[in-house]
Amino acid sequence: MARGIDITPYPLSHLAVRVAESDLYVHTRTLLERHARANSENFWNGRPISLIVLNEPLEVLEGKPVANIELIPPVHQRRYRMGLEHLGVVIGEGFEEFSQTHRDVLTGQQFQNAKVDPVYVLMEDFSHVKFYRRSFFDIVEEEQGGFDGFTHVEGWVPQQQVTATGPNPLPS
Numbered sequence: 001m002a003r004g005i006d007i008t009p010y011p012l013s014h015l016a017v018r019v020a021e022s023d024l025y026v027h028t029r030t031l032l033e034r035h036a037r038a039n040s041e042n043f044w045n046g047r048p049i050s051l052i053v054l055n056e057p058l059e060v061l062e063g064k065p066v067a068n069i070e071l072i073p074p075v076h077q078r079r080y081r082m083g084l085e086h087l088g089v090v091i092g093e094g095f096e097e098f099s100q101t102h103r104d105v106l107t108g109q110q111f112q113n114a115k116v117d118p119v120y121v122l123m124e125d126f127s128h129v130k131f132y133r134r135s136f137f138d139i140v141e142e143e144q145g146g147f148d149g150f151t152h153v154e155g156w157v158p159q160q161q162v163t164a165t166g167p168n169p170l171p172s
Helices: 022-033 092-101 136-144
Strands: 012-018 036-044 047-060 064-072 083-090 119-122 128-132 149-151
Touching: 012 047, 012 136, 022 036, 022 047, 022 064, 047 136, 064 136, 092 128
Parallel strands: 012 064, 036 149, 083 128
Antiparallel strands: 012 083, 036 047, 047 064, 119 128
């Protein structure tokens, strides 16, 4: 129970995992696909994102099943948690009431599109718990017509991290 929010009664949407390097993204995607029935990879902010549906759900948090993994490539702008970046929790019909009840401990709300607008808690280690109206994967499945097979983006070239001094590292 982090910050007074008990997620026990709610199902999980997905786990999001972020990797630090492009080669590690491809390697991790390949490993996860060995245990998956589908991967829908698309572009988001100029980078690929893999939405992987496992053959068998993982059991996390004392037996909660989660069969969906969002695999995120290296960061492009700001500091993010590597490894487990966020946990998606499905609140359902009571989303508005939940948001109001926990307003004091919620860090913010994302507005990804009209159907995806989770509220979240940012933890001290830069991981997040995101609370959704509906499962993120259900929304994607509805919009794309399902998760069927394995699709990968074509022609992706990893971007260099660019800072105020250009692509070179900051002076020490």
